[in-house]
Amino acid sequence: MNILIIGGGIAGVSLANFLDKEKFAVTLIEQAKEWKPVGYVIGLWYNGIKILQKHQIYEALAGKGVVNAYQQTTNKTGNTLRKTSFEKLNQKFGVGVQFMHRATLHEALLSKMQNVTVKLNTNITALLQNKEKVEVTFSDNSTTQFDIVVGADGVNSKTRQLIYPETAPIVHEVEFFSFLTDAIATAPEGNIEMFGIGKFFGIYPYSKTACGVYCAINRQPNTTLKQAVLERVKENFKDFGGHIPAILAKLTPETSIVNDYVKEVEIPIWHQGRVVLIGDAAHALLPTTGQGVAAAIEDASNLACSLNENTSDLNSIFQEFTAKRKAKLKDIRKQSRFVHALMMSKSAILASIRNLAVRFSPSNSIKKLETFFDQA
Numbered sequence: 509m510n511i512l513i514i515g516g517g518i519a520g521v522s523l524a525n526f527l528d529k530e531k532f533a534v535t536l537i538e539q540a541k542e543w544k545p546v547g548y549v550i551g552l553w554y555n556g557i558k559i560l561q562k563h564q565i566y567e568a569l570a571g572k573g574v575v576n577a578y579q580q581t582t583n584k585t586g587n588t589l590r591k592t593s594f595e596k597l598n599q600k601f602g603v604g605v606q607f608m609h610r611a612t613l614h615e616a617l618l619s620k621m622q623n624v625t626v627k628l629n630t631n632i633t634a635l636l637q638n639k640e641k642v643e644v645t646f647s648d649n650s651t652t653q654f655d656i657v658v659g660a661d662g663v664n665s666k667t668r669q670l671i672y673p674e675t676a677p678i679v680h681e682v683e684f685f686s687f688l689t690d691a692i693a694t695a696p697e698g699n700i701e702m703f704g705i706g707k708f709f710g711i712y713p714y715s716k717t718a719c720g721v722y723c724a725i726n727r728q729p730n731t732t733l734k735q736a737v738l739e740r741v742k743e744n745f746k747d748f749g750g751h752i753p754a755i756l757a758k759l760t761p762e763t764s765i766v767n768d769y770v771k772e773v774e775i776p777i778w779h780q781g782r783v784v785l786i787g788d789a790a791h792a793l794l795p796t797t798g799q800g801v802a803a804a805i806e807d808a809s810n811l812a813c814s815l816n817e818n819t820s821d822l823n824s825i826f827q828e829f830t831a832k833r834k835a836k837l838k839d840i841r842k843q844s845r846f847v848h849a850l851m852m853s854k855s856a857i858l859a860s861i862r863n864l865a866v867r868f869s870p871s872n873s874i875k876k877l878e879t880f881f882d883q884a
């Protein structure tokens with residue numbers, strides 16, 4: 509059978525690795541002209557690590573990320589509200605949650621990919637399907653028929669638009685900025701997340717000297733983002749304490765800042781005929797889950813496992829795949845929305861109550877994570 513994977517990100521390259529090449533001729537297309545490092549710092553959690561270990565991909569990541577020991581939550585001046593150790597979780601799962609650049613994980617996945625036809629600088633313009641095949645029209649106007657098409661083309665998925673034109677990502681009234689910094693001479697040994705009023709600043713070490721930053725502010729969608737990004741970061745966080753003044757001082761017009769509105773995807777059905785969606789294309793989660801990458805890898809592993817076994821009834825396979833994955837992601841999505849709303853509280857009173865709650869209420873977040881990973 510021949511299978512087309514649209515999108516060579518984490519989900520697409522994972523699936524290309526996991527499919528049985530005795531059974532499938534795999535073609536993977538990617539719109540980028542070349543494989544070059546793009547993105548931000550990501551946390552790779554146990555559920556993702558477990559699958560990469562199973563497929564001998566984890567070894568390609570050896571020594572390339574860091575294991576962060578804790579999560580420290582502070583107010584905007586840098587006073588600690590809560591510090592949660594990852595030690596118990598790391599011990600339980602026998603491996604530490606890894607923080608690394610997205611490109612490091614992507615390179616590891618690519619380094620293990622074999623027997624896949626890769627076409628860079630390629631997009632799709634149309635999908636036409638009947639009971640037997642899907643005819644795909646590519647950006648160079650050529651057409652090819654495939655038995656199965658997998659849309660792994662991220663939050664703004666063209667595949668999703670083609671099969672369900674009425675669906676669109678949920679765009680939150682929150683703008684994020686993500687960049688790398690070496691402004692802190694010795695990176696902290698854990699993540700630092702700072703809560704302001706309607707503002708959030710997170711620092712995620714990914715080497716002994718370098719950290720990823722994810723910060724966010726409330727903002728009405730449909731305003732132009734591109735202008736004055738650097739100034740917006742500096743202006744919005746100028747009254748934050750701790751490491752922030754040093755980080756802001758090191759920002760220059762050359763700093764590459766990933767900037768967008770926070771988006772989610774939640775659609776009822778992930779498949780149509782011979783076409784199925786995985787990763788962010790199917791279910792982009794809020795960044796507060798820290799689960800986007802692991803979820804993409806889990807989707808790829810689940811789908812590959814089903815297809816490697818049997819392809820006789822694609823509709824049932826895709827239905828079962830979607831039901832299983834949706835059930836797994838339901839609670840984590842709910843929890844991430846709650847945390848996101850708390851993080852971005854606009855009112856000073858609510859922000860004060862939130863800070864008191866974070867400081868004094870017993871934390872059950874680690875217990876929740878433990879239960880979630882137990883089900884992995």
Ligand SMILES: Cc1cc2nc3c(=O)[nH]c(=O)nc-3n(C[C@H](O)[C@H](O)[C@H](O)COP(=O)(O)OP(=O)(O)OC[C@H]3O[C@@H](n4cnc5c(N)ncnc54)[C@H](O)[C@@H]3O)c2cc1C
Nearest residue numbers: 515517518519539550551661662666787788798799800801
């Ligand atoms: C700032 C930020 C921080 C994040 N931090 C974390 C974190 O700490 N932990 C975590 O787990 N997740 C994190 N995420 C989420 C995570 O990056 C995504 O969930 C994950 O990358 C999803 O993988 P994917 O393969 O589905 O999509 P992507 O990684 O977006 O890959 C999609 C690929 O498809 C290609 N493509 C798009 N359209 C087409 C087309 N029409 N034709 C061909 N190719 C196409 C794109 O170029 C890209 O290569 C973060 C996201 C952001 C924005």
